Amino acid sequence: MAHHTTRTRTLIAAALLAALAGCGGADPGGGSTAVKKANVPAAPKPAAAPAGLPGMPPLLDPNDVYAADRPNRLSPVVRNFPSRVYVPNTNSNTVSVIDPATYKVVETIPVGVQPQHVVPSWDLKTLWVNNNRGHTLTPIDPATGIAGKPVEVHDPYNLYFTPDGKYAVVMASLDRELVFRDPHTMERRKTVPVSCYGVNHADFSADGRYFVVSCEFSGELLKVDTEKMEVIGQLKLPFEGAMPQDVKLSPDGKTFYIADMMAHGMWVLDGEKFTVPGLLPTGKGAHGLYVSRDSREMYVPNRGEGSVSVFDFAQDKLTKKWWLPDGGSPDMGGVSADGKVLWLSGRYDSEVYAIDTATGRQLARIPVGGGPHGLAVYPQPGRYSLGHTGVFR
Numbered sequence: 001m002a003h004h005t006t007r008t009r010t011l012i013a014a015a016l017l018a019a020l021a022g023c024g025g026a027d028p029g030g031g032s033t034a035v036k037k038a039n040v041p042a043a044p045k046p047a048a049a050p051a052g053l054p055g056m057p058p059l060l061d062p063n064d065v066y067a068a069d070r071p072n073r074l075s076p077v078v079r080n081f082p083s084r085v086y087v088p089n090t091n092s093n094t095v096s097v098i099d100p101a102t103y104k105v106v107e108t109i110p111v112g113v114q115p116q117h118v119v120p121s122w123d124l125k126t127l128w129v130n131n132n133r134g135h136t137l138t139p140i141d142p143a144t145g146i147a148g149k150p151v152e153v154h155d156p157y158n159l160y161f162t163p164d165g166k167y168a169v170v171m172a173s174l175d176r177e178l179v180f181r182d183p184h185t186m187e188r189r190k191t192v193p194v195s196c197y198g199v200n201h202a203d204f205s206a207d208g209r210y211f212v213v214s215c216e217f218s219g220e221l222l223k224v225d226t227e228k229m230e231v232i233g234q235l236k237l238p239f240e241g242a243m244p245q246d247v248k249l250s251p252d253g254k255t256f257y258i259a260d261m262m263a264h265g266m267w268v269l270d271g272e273k274f275t276v277p278g279l280l281p282t283g284k285g286a287h288g289l290y291v292s293r294d295s296r297e298m299y300v301p302n303r304g305e306g307s308v309s310v311f312d313f314a315q316d317k318l319t320k321k322w323w324l325p326d327g328g329s330p331d332m333g334g335v336s337a338d339g340k341v342l343w344l345s346g347r348y349d350s351e352v353y354a355i356d357t358a359t360g361r362q363l364a365r366i367p368v369g370g371g372p373h374g375l376a377v378y379p380q381p382g383r384y385s386l387g388h389t390g391v392f393r
Contacts, residue, residue: 053208053226055164057383059393064251065206066295069381069392071339077124078379081142083336085343086376087352088115088129089369095129096352096368097145100336100343100377103354103364109147112136117332117374120385120392122161122168122183127376130156132173137186142378151186154179158200158374160387162226163208169387171199171213178213180229190229196220201246204386205271206253212271214244214258221258221267223274233274239263246332246388248289248298251313259286259300266300266311282309282318288332292357293339293381299357301330301344308342308355322360328353334377334390345372 052058061067085098088111095115097107112131118140119128129138129147136150137159157173161183168186170179178192178199198217204226205211213222219242223233237244243262249271250257258267258277264284269277285304292298297319300309306327310320324330330353333344341363342355350370354363374389382392 051207053162053164055166056208057163057393059206062206064295065249065253065393066251066291068383069291069293069295071293071381072337073381074337074379075124075381075383078142081379082145084142084145084378085352086118086127086129086140086378087345087368087372088118088374089350089371090114090116090132090373091371092369093131093134094369095140095147096372098352098366098368100341100354103366105366105368107145108369109140109145111138111147112150115373116156117158117389118376118378119159119374119387120376120378120380120390122165122384122386124379124382124385127378128159130159130374132157153181153186158202158388160202160211160391161385163204163384163386163393164226165384167229169202169211171202173198173200173216178224178229178231192224192229192231194222194231196222196234201244201388203247203249203256203391206249210271212247212256212258212269214247216243216245219243221269221274221277223271235274235276237263237267238276239279245287246289248291248391251291251295257289257298257311259289261285261287261303264302264304280311280318282311283307283321285329287330288344290333290335290342293335299335299342301333303329303331303347306330308344308360310360320360322355324353325362326365328365331372332374332389334375334380336377337380343375343377345375347371347373 087096095109099106112134114133116130116132127140139148155172155175158171160169167180168183180190196215196218202213219237245259256269256271265281267277282300283302287303288301290299298311306324308322312319328346329348330344331347352366376389
């Protein structure tokens with residue numbers, strides 16, 4: 001009798017355990033269980049992020065393409081490089097090197113004919129000087145400041161790198177070509193002829209699968225498939241005499257902004273739809289576009305009037321305008337590693353401007369060579385470079 005009672009208790013306990021186990025998940029057969037689950041809605045599954053360009057480092061924040069560019073967040077690759085501002089002097093065929101701590105030129109490097117931009121390489125290890133009419137690229141070692149042997153590259157007005165680091169993309173402005181090259185040797189891999197005139201600036205979509213290119217002399221924009229290396233869209237800007245310049249993606253990756261020096265403002269473009277953009281006036285001769293280290297604002301130098309407009313992304317409007325006290329021609333440049341200083345070349349005034357990003361106050365005007373253009377502040381935060389004067393992600 002005692003044995004029977006013990007066996008019965010064991011069976012009851014097993015049944016209870018089975019019932020309790022049924023509380024932990026749905027009955028796979030669809031039948032009822034001894035104990036019903038509470039009717040709680042299942043948590044929605046997060047939407048799958050769109051697949052990025054194969055080989056591209058994933059974004060640190062899907063809502064901010066510039067999340068890796070926070071103040072002083074330097075890659076181990078560049079952490080020990082001296083802080084310098086490299087200024088290509090188009091008319092002097094030199095690069096002026098400025099120490100930002102003293103606002104003094106500490107060296108002048110002879111380069112090729114008509115240097116236009118100083119471009120950080122994808123791997124952050126080299127600065128490439130684009131000698132446009134000299135048809136060469138001069139490498140500079142940012143660890144030592146020493147220039148290396150020039151590499152023959154035809155018509156290198158500007159230079160970009162695909163987000164996967166696989167190719168350099170030369171903006172061959174007068175040749176009317178996009179030339180995909182090896183990012184280290186600069187050997188030609190594919191040439192893409194274009195029907196627009198004056199390809200010069202670009203930026204990539206958040207997923208890296210396409211990029212938008214400005215065509216300065218024909219007032220057009222291109223959309224290019226990164227992986228296929230093919231033009232997949234082309235549109236004419238709705239302004240007679242438009243001259244689009246710098247291109248920059250919004251932090252949330254939804255909008256491209258294109259500065260236009262003749263329309264005196266920024267075109268606001270939906271990159272996915274690639275339909276005719278609207279125009280936001282900023283000032284005469286709008287030229288460059290530079291995002292603040294906190295991703296909240298964008299600085300727009302207006303070369304034709306000596307001012308810098310400040311655009312607030314969240315408010316979707318211009319909130320400030322800073323005027324250079326003695327006028328000037330603010331052009332291309334970049335933001336200091338700590339985010340406190342905006343550096344811009346004075347294209348027609350043989351000088352460089354340092355501007356306080358908190359107040360808009362001019363900190364310095366530094367004499368350099370003739371026709372200073374696409375200066376690079378280096379090093380800057382970020383994991384890799386997409387090119388131009390420093391577009392980092």
